Amino acid sequence: xxxxxxLNFIEEIVENDLNSGKYETLVTRFPPEPNGYLHIGxxxxxxxxxxLTQKYGGYTNLxxxxxxxxxxxxxxxxxxxEDIKWLGFNWKNELYASDYFDELYSFAVKxxxxxxxxxxxISADEIAALKGTPTEPGQDSPYRNRSVEENLDIFTKMKNGxxxxxxxxxxxxxxxxxxxxxxxxxxxxxxxxxxxxRTGNKWCxxxxxxxxxxxxxxIENITHSICTLEYVSHRELYDWFIEKLEIFPSKQYEFAxxxxxxxxMSKRKLLQLVNENLVSGWDDPxxxxxxxxxxxxxxxxxxxxxxxxxxxAKRENLIELSLLEFCIREDLNKTASRVMAVLDPIKLxxxxxxxxxxxxxGENNPEAEDGGxxxxxxxxxxxWIERDDFMEVPAKKWFRLAPGAMVRLxxxxxxxxxxxxxxxxxxxxxxxxxxxxxxxxxxxTSGINVKGTIHWxxxxxxxxxxxxxxxxxxxxxxxxxxxxxxxDYLNPESLKVLxxxxxxxxxxxxxLEGRYQFIRKGYFCLDKDSTAxxxxxxxxxxxxxxxxxxx
RNA sequence: UGUCCGAUAGUAUAAGGGUAGUACGACAGUUUUUGGUACUGUUUGUCUUGGUUCGAAUCCAGGUCGGACAACCA
Numbered sequence: 234x235x236x237x238x239x240l241n242f243i244e245e246i247v248e249n250d251l252n253s254g255k256y257e258t259l260v261t262r263f264p265p266e267p268n269g270y271l272h273i274g275x276x277x278x279x280x281x282x283x284x285l286t287q288k289y290g291g292y293t294n295l296x297x298x299x300x301x302x303x304x305x306x307x308x309x310x311x312x313x314x315e316d317i318k319w320l321g322f323n324w325k326n327e328l329y330a331s332d333y334f335d336e337l338y339s340f341a342v343k344x345x346x347x348x349x350x351x352x353x354x355i356s357a358d359e360i361a362a363l364k365g366t367p368t369e370p371g372q373d374s375p376y377r378n379r380s381v382e383e384n385l386d387i388f389t390k391m392k393n394g395x396x397x398x399x400x401x402x403x404x405x406x407x408x409x410x411x412x413x414x415x416x417x418x419x420x421x422x423x424x425x426x427x428x429x430x431r432t433g434n435k436w437c438x439x440x441x442x443x444x445x446x447x448x449x450x451x452i453e454n455i456t457h458s459i460c461t462l463e464y465v466s467h468r469e470l471y472d473w474f475i476e477k478l479e480i481f482p483s484k485q486y487e488f489a490x491x492x493x494x495x496x497x498m499s500k501r502k503l504l505q506l507v508n509e510n511l512v513s514g515w516d517d518p519x520x521x522x523x524x525x526x527x528x529x530x531x532x533x534x535x536x537x538x539x540x541x542x543x544x545x546a547k548r549e550n551l552i553e554l555s556l557l558e559f560c561i562r563e564d565l566n567k568t569a570s571r572v573m574a575v576l577d578p579i580k581l582x583x584x585x586x587x588x589x590x591x592x593x594x595g596e597n598n599p600e601a602e603d604g605g606x607x608x609x610x611x612x613x614x615x616x617w618i619e620r621d622d623f624m625e626v627p628a629k630k631w632f633r634l635a636p637g638a639m640v641r642l643x644x645x646x647x648x649x650x651x652x653x654x655x656x657x658x659x660x661x662x663x664x665x666x667x668x669x670x671x672x673x674x675x676x677x678t679s680g681i682n683v684k685g686t687i688h689w690x691x692x693x694x695x696x697x698x699x700x701x702x703x704x705x706x707x708x709x710x711x712x713x714x715x716x717x718x719x720x721d722y723l724n725p726e727s728l729k730v731l732x733x734x735x736x737x738x739x740x741x742x743x744x745l746e747g748r749y750q751f752i753r754k755g756y757f758c759l760d761k762d763s764t765a766x767x768x769x770x771x772x773x774x775x776x777x778x779x780x781x782x783x784x
Numbered sequence: 785u786g787u788c789c790g791a792u793a794g795u796a797u798a799a800g801g802g803u804a805g806u807a808c809g810a811c812a813g814u815u816u817u818u819g820g821u822a823c824u825g826u827u828u829g830u831c832u833u834g835g836u837u838c839g840a841a842u843c844c845a846g847g848u849c850g851g852a853c854a855a856c857c858a
Binding site: 562 | 788790795797800806809817818822854855857
């Protein structure tokens with residue numbers, strides 16, 4: 234009875250390969266370089282690779298592409314593993330390109346022996362000059378025709394540490410006139426006297442991406458090596474090495490990377506935001522990193538759903554942030570407890586409420602399958618309500634509080650605004666209401682219908698909390714595409730801190746896992762900065778708001 | 785000036801020679817003790833010019849536009 238969902242182009246390739254018997258077992262891999270934190274774009278690749286083997290059987294490896302020791306750190310390895318697990322995926326093998334350094338070295342020797350690689354010793358500038366341009370062919374290096382013996386000898390010495398960085402490099406001998414720049418004798422090994430996060434100082438030569446990635450895929454018998462579009466032109470080289478090395482023929486397929494409005498996704502730029510303290514860290518709730526989204530209150534499910542909805546194709550795309558927001562609202566609507574918090578308070582006094590205090594019952598979540606249970610909410614004659622729920626001169630179609638107007642206090646009574654007090658600056662400081670005793674929520678016999686319901690917190694019982702409101706990180710939808718520095722387009726109002734908001738007492742028990750809807754205000758979660766005497770809440774996302782502001 | 789990749793509503797994504805569909809967004813309405821949720825409805829699209837064909841988003845050719853490629857990064 235399940236609905237027929239159309240396949241994306243990669244699923245089609247996989248199904249064909251499986252049905253034709255080309256492969257018995259599907260093997261994919263997720264291959265991050267441990268040089269930064271994973272972001273939502275990586276989540277797309279993670280969901281694709283792991284999703285494929287969940288759907289079609291087989292397995293997915295986690296392989297760290299750690300061939301450049303100067304940018305990589307164990308800290309990143311750890312965070313990347315944590316993020317993948319948090320998203321809900323399990324890899325079969327935890328592997329590292331650096332596990333294959335010996336094998337990769339012997340692949341290079343094999344290439345030299347076949348006359349398909351040579352040691353060059355001209356400078357980087359000279360190499361670039363001889364490379365030609367996309368429209369002009371390159372020229373051979375004077376060292377291109379060294380003998381196999383000499384190449385082997387120098388390459389061995391490179392490995393042994395006899396030379397400083399940059400003195401020699403190993404190049405594949407392909408075609409200096411190829412229309413594909415990557416085929417113009419690409420560099421495959423360079424000398425780098427640097428400590429590697431895993432192999433330490435064992436090596437002073439390291440393979441380049443192109444001489445490590447495809448070979449690693451092949452060693453692991455990866456059947457479908459899925460990467461983003463910028464690697465299309467690498468595919469020719471990928472296949473060339475596999476063919477010449479005569480190893481397992483993994484195949485590379487490319488899909489369009491995710492772009493999201495109002496943020497940046499490149500690791501270089503994210504690192505800049507972190508290093509220049511423009512955000513509080515990789516896990517700043519405004520960051521598009523997995524850790525940032527987690528801290529912001531996103532759930533793994535919502536991110537998986539998002540990745541499902543954006544689809545997989547080869548067209549360049551720019552996804553609207555509103556889709557991500559839709560996904561998290563959809564999830565949280567079903568799971569978040571409804572509670573009351575007043576962010577921008579103003580005092581409301583019920584002049585005819587005699588009783589000092591009263592316990593009311595609140596439903597935690599009518600949207601949840603089990604209703605979410607109930608809780609006690611203390612009520613009294615002095616409440617905090619939201620400042621913008623009162624208008625001295627009501628706008629048209631205003632159904633909140635205004636002089637003479639009636640609203641329901643959520644879970645409580647209907648009140649009528651009788652009067653209000655202003656300070657010397659003309660700001661309203663207090664609203665005086667009368668309540669209708671027969672209108673109590675649950676057994677309302679008043680017969681009165683009001684259009685508006687507002688949230689509140691009993692002043693006498695309220696706790697205070699710091700609340701952090703987040704907005705998009707950039708004012709431009711495409712900060713990457715703007716003139717000048719992308720940082721010029723940072724949104725100065727991306728974080729607004731309310732140090733003293735009022736929350737209902739039940740919220741004092743909030744924990745890091747909890748998800749809350751502050752009624753009419755949005756979805757919130759506790760931040761890790763919270764302490765026993767100071768709770769801090771992050772706004773994950775606002776509620777959808779279709780009320781047109783009077784202006 | 786070269787090679788490669790791509791082009792379907794505002795944004796994404798289907799339709800693989802036979803009725804252009806879905807989601808998000810936007811707009812309107814119903815319900816509602818959250819101006820939320822739920823439900824209903826409306827809206828807007830095949831880059832262009834030719835060709836093949838009874839029939840083209842789909843196949844072919846040219847054009848236009850967008851992206852990628854000249855790191856001892858991945």
